[in-house]
Amino acid sequence: MKYLTLLFLFFGTTLVLGQDNFTVADSLLLGRYTLAAQGEDFKLQPEAAKAFTAMRKAALNDSIRINVVSSFRSYSSQKRIWNRKYKRFVASGMSPTAAIEKIIEYSTLPGTSRHHWGTDIDLVLGNVEVEGDILSETHFHDGGAFEKLRLWLEKNAVTYGFVLVYTRDNSRKGFFYEPWHYSYAPLSKAYLKQYRERNLIQKMAQDTSIFGHEYLSKAFMEKYYAANVLGINPTLK
Numbered sequence: 001m002k003y004l005t006l007l008f009l010f011f012g013t014t015l016v017l018g019q020d021n022f023t024v025a026d027s028l029l030l031g032r033y034t035l036a037a038q039g040e041d042f043k044l045q046p047e048a049a050k051a052f053t054a055m056r057k058a059a060l061n062d063s064i065r066i067n068v069v070s071s072f073r074s075y076s077s078q079k080r081i082w083n084r085k086y087k088r089f090v091a092s093g094m095s096p097t098a099a100i101e102k103i104i105e106y107s108t109l110p111g112t113s114r115h116h117w118g119t120d121i122d123l124v125l126g127n128v129e130v131e132g133d134i135l136s137e138t139h140f141h142d143g144g145a146f147e148k149l150r151l152w153l154e155k156n157a158v159t160y161g162f163v164l165v166y167t168r169d170n171s172r173k174g175f176f177y178e179p180w181h182y183s184y185a186p187l188s189k190a191y192l193k194q195y196r197e198r199n200l201i202q203k204m205a206q207d208t209s210i211f212g213h214e215y216l217s218k219a220f221m222e223k224y225y226a227a228n229v230l231g232i233n234p235t236l237k
């Protein structure tokens with residue numbers, strides 16, 4: 001009887017915790033690690049990579065060639081992006097706080113990017129030339145070059161576990177609409193949960209090699225967290 005109770009406890013717990021029953025290191029959540037390339041043009045966690053490869057194959061069967069613009073990105077690459085933009089905006093005459101506000105329209109503070117997790121990916125249509133910035137909303141709507149990719153992903157991505165993060169929803173706070181940015185939900189939901197529980201956000205502002213770090217006050221970080229980290233598609237929370 002005792003044995004049966006133990007057995008029940010073991011399996012019962014496994015059933016209740018299900019997919020969330022694993023923990024990941026702070027270093028993963030903050031992008032302070034490296035991830036091996038899976039396939040020729042992307043880096044994702046193995047489970048997400050497998051799902052993405054299956055989705056890509058299905059798209060190709062429908063004559064949609066998917067190109068990856070960005071997948072895993074480390075803390076240090078994100079810091080390079082941040083610092084380059086900060087320098088450029090301040091040099092153009094913006095105040096430090098205005099520069100930071102401008103950066104966070106599309107770019108994250110190092111340590112807060114979903115691309116650190118190896119679950120998120122930016123996608124465009126292959127074999128198509130566009131003018132200007134490749135990741136621009138205009139290409140995905142109103143007859144733009146990537147519109148057929150957007151329509152395909154809106155219909156099919158969820159079958160493979162991929163969910164649009166920054167939706168076209170005026171009530172959503174934080175980053176602007178990004179029709180190209182998808183997240184592998186079975187992993188990223190669990191990662192976000194742990195990221196929230198460990199309150200990792202306040203650590204970022206202490207990195208003095210981030211340009212403008214002296215303007216990243218506690219109040220700013222709290223606002224940024226609420227809007228830019230949590231201002232996502234509710235199905236990912």
Ligand SMILES: [Zn+2]
Nearest residue numbers: 070121122181
């Ligand atoms: Zn992205």
